[in-house]
Amino acid sequence: MESKMRAVVVARYGGRLEVMERPVPRPGAGEVLIRVRASGLCSTDLHLLSGRMNLGDLPRILGHESAGDIAELGEGVTAWKIGDRVAVAVDVVCGACRHCLTGQTQRCRSLQRIGFERDGGHAEYVAVPAANVVGLPDALTYAAAAILPDAVACMYHSLIGQGRVGLGQKVLILGVGGLGIHGVQIARLAGAEVIATSRRPDRLRIAERYGAISLNPATEPLEDRLREWTQGEGVDVVVDNIGTRASVREGLNLLRPGGKLLAVAYLDDTFEVPSLLLFRMEQEIIGCRGSTRQDLVEVVRLAGSGRITPVIGACYPLERVEDAVERLESGDLVGRIVLTREG
């Protein structure tokens, strides 16, 4: 095996994402080496560049959602064989704390994340704990599988795990980006009716294609339409994929008494909540962080059987990450950007 590989790194905070030559990682005991075939580019990758989160020693290889083949087994790994097709879960967890033991691995107190505190999948190879990989059905392409661990599993965790969305509910999804478009599909699959909002007609069209009622708040008053849709009651669940003071205020305003606001995004540092309203309405604001290991297993199953369609906006070769970033920043696409590998 080659000793060097190409990888997308943060070399310094506030710089650009760069393609650099890095050593091919070695799998430690209990780890597997993955030959990465595709990795999803997330807007969080751009936040990480800013230095808002400490990534440890730089350069750090980014990429928290990826898929590929197992290329090498570390000591003691018996559950996998070379060539197995897999997706990689983001969180590296201890397996022993109360959160891990109750299946809430995303809350592990010793959490490390692939593509954050550990080197990630925007590379030709990545070494990860064997416990982090989930086998892929043949029906799933690498590009489709690559976006399951974050863009899809995160929405699944939010709506199903945290929001308990189910039959007959009415769900409002604020924002139809890489996450929201999968949120629409998952909420529909769970038996809910969905209104999805965006200011972009192309995003609204695709939300409709996946079964949402679409609404452009720039041209139509959101509140009037929502009141009408829920006979004045307010929606059961709001998914806030925007994460600003304004979106939280708006979300709470559109919720029914006892409804749930799922806080998926966190653009503004703080949100304001009218305390009397919270008291009177008994609404819940629920943080939604990533996904559990089991969530990833389930979304792989759902995507493998065609019940969820991973929505890919564009594919770029790893080397063209700068073009991919430009495209991501332009907002000029629907669905996730995937970085692909040669061969």
Ligand SMILES: [Zn+2]
């Ligand atoms: Zn992400």
Ligand SMILES: [Zn+2]
């Ligand atoms: Zn733990």
